[in-house]
Amino acid sequence: MSSPPSPSPARWFKALRRTRLGEPCLKTYPLECVDLLGRARVAFQAGRTLKESFRLGQLEAVVRMLEEHECDFVDALGRDLHKPRFETVVSELILIKNEALHAISNLKKWMQPQHVERNLSTTLDECLVVSEPLGVVFIMGTWCSPVQMCLVPLVGAIAAGNCAIISPSECTAHTAELLHRLVPFYLDNECFHVILAGTNDLPEVVELKFDHVFFTGNREEGSKIAQAAAHTLTPVTLILGGKNPCYVDQHCEIATTAQRIAWARFHNAGQSFVAPDYILCHTDIKARLVQALKCCLMQFYGSDPRESRSFGRMVNLELFNRTRDLLWRSGKVAVGGQVVEAEKYIAPTILTEVEEQDPIMQQDVFGPVLPVLTVNNTDEAIAFINKQEKPLCVYAYSSNSKVISKLMSETSSGSFCSNDSVLQSLMVALPFGGVGASGMGSYHGRHSFDTFSHRKSCLLRSTRFECVTYLRYPPYEDRNLSLMTWASTLSQKTQGWCQIL
Known part of the structure; x- marks a missing residue:
């Protein structure tokens, strides 16, 4: 692993205390978290993050860190998840750089106050909305995308002018340690900190009182985080898992559909x-779709995916055992099904003859297993989806635009994508987040900036025209009420309640 660039001596000593270069990174204990939070608060209150130039410098540093240590990130994710270099660069590093560069290009515009429409009574006033930073925010990443889920929200927090404490997932230890080591060398040492905390410690850290909490993870952990945040009335953004349905209509291009689903x-x-998470396919095309999926797996990973350099491994034995048990207790294996515990390897697996009551349909699946269920029509698919908790994503494949429109309008989910998968969650122009059981709040691009900002309403007016506004003051007279009622009727069509105030 290459050494980070040499910073100034003072900065080097600060970083040395936190990173212990050459030694394993140690767990961050609660007292250390209190100290880091205190330092970040002092930095924020001093106005350190308010200037546009500071924010741009930190965003550029994020890009520089990713470019100068691409090989280190590839190595860390390879150790944690057996993640191929291609996947690390495309789905982690490029995505973060795109977010940072998009924020750099648009920051000036985002920071400008937004003027709102004036009315008769505010003709000489100034009405605007100012985006101000929240303060010190806490960002908790998840293990399945351990760099992306830490740094994409961080880009939004930096752009909005916040200080931040980041907690990478303990499940991906090499990636967490890499972030813990590199961040102090690139970002401001008082405003931005990385802690190494266990999942069970996170609610205790949340209770230290941050100005916003951003969490990505499963529903059980998300519920604990939300409860801990509620104790201090801290607002939260929760990006949670869910069983994302994928409807495949009888009118679709089977080969392309299979490729896109198998990749995702x-x-x-x-x-x-x-x-x-599962396929709901029309009964008439089930056999052709399963065969096409088999062909895709052969094309992607060869006859033995275990030997493929393009296929990863489960992050730990706990998830391996859970996924293996779901696989063995549900449906019938159409392809795959092989497991090697010593390698945390589960072959890409397609299950058929799956019933709604099977264990794999009762829990979120974070592993290479794809159940295939059948429905007789679009209405049946919609009814099936709507019986479940609201998912993070709904996917629909069909060449019939009416079918796509029907799925999109008659189901509720955090996001929707037709004739492809996953891409809607990667685009900087689209907000991404959950609804109901799949989470609350959203991020990406301008939406990340808004998530980590308070939109403050501001009315700037003078003391002129007291000859009109005096009507609102006591003692209350019927004549004054009549005048105000009359003024209200003039403005109801466009402005609502009495504008003379």
Whole structure:
């Protein structure tokens, strides 16, 4: 692993205390978290993050860190997830750089106050909305995309002018240690900190009182984080997992559909919050779709995916055992099914003859297993989807635009994508987040900036025209009320309640 660039001596000593270069990174204990939070608060209150030039410098540093240490990130994710270089660069590093560069290009515009429409009573006033930073925010990443889920929200927090404490997932230890080592060398040492905390410690850290909490993870952990944040009335953004349905209509291009679904499901060995969780396919095309999926797996990973350099491994034995048990207790294996515990390897697997009551349909699947269920029509698919909790994503494949429109309008989910998968969760122009059981709040691009900002309403007016506004003051007279009521009727069509105030 290459050494980071040499910073100034003072900065080097600060970083040395935190990173212990050459030694394993140690767990961050609560007292250390209190100290880091205190330092970040002092830096924020001093106005350190407010200037546009500071924010741009930090965003450029994020890009520089990714470019100068691409090989280190590839190595860390390879150790943690057996993640191929291609997947690391495309789905982690490029995505973060795109977010940072988009923020750099648009920051000046985002920071400008937004003027709102004036009315008769505010003709000489100034009405605007100012985006101000929240303060010190806490960002908790997840193990399935351990760099992306830490740094994409961080880009939004930096752009909005916040200080931040980041907690990478303990499940991906090499990636967490790399972030812990590199961040102090690139970002401001008082405003931005990385802690190494266990999942069970996170609610205790949240209770230290941040100004916003951003969490990516499963529903059980998300619920604990939300409860801990509620104790201090801290707002939260939760990006949670869910069983993302994928409807395949009888009118679709089977070969292309199979390729796109197989890529999305088995990318990163199926460890994804946004991958299709199960297929609802029309009965008439089930056999052709399953055969096309088999062909895709052969094309992607060869006859033995275990030997493929393009296929990953489960992040730990706990997830391996859970996924293996779901696989063995549900449906019938159409392809795959092989497991090697010593390698945390589960072959890309397609299950058929799956019933709604099977264990694999009762829990989120974070592994390379794709159940295929059948329905007789679009209405039946919609009814099936709507019986479940609201998912993070809904996917629909059809060449019939009416079918796509029907799925999109009659189901509720955090996001929707037709005739492809996952891409809607990667675009900087689209907000991404959950609804109901799949989370709350959103991020990406301008939406990240807004998530980490308070939109403050501002009315700037003078003391002129007191000859009109005096009507609102006591003692209350019927004549004054009549005048105000009359003024209200003039403005109701466009401005609503009485504008003379």
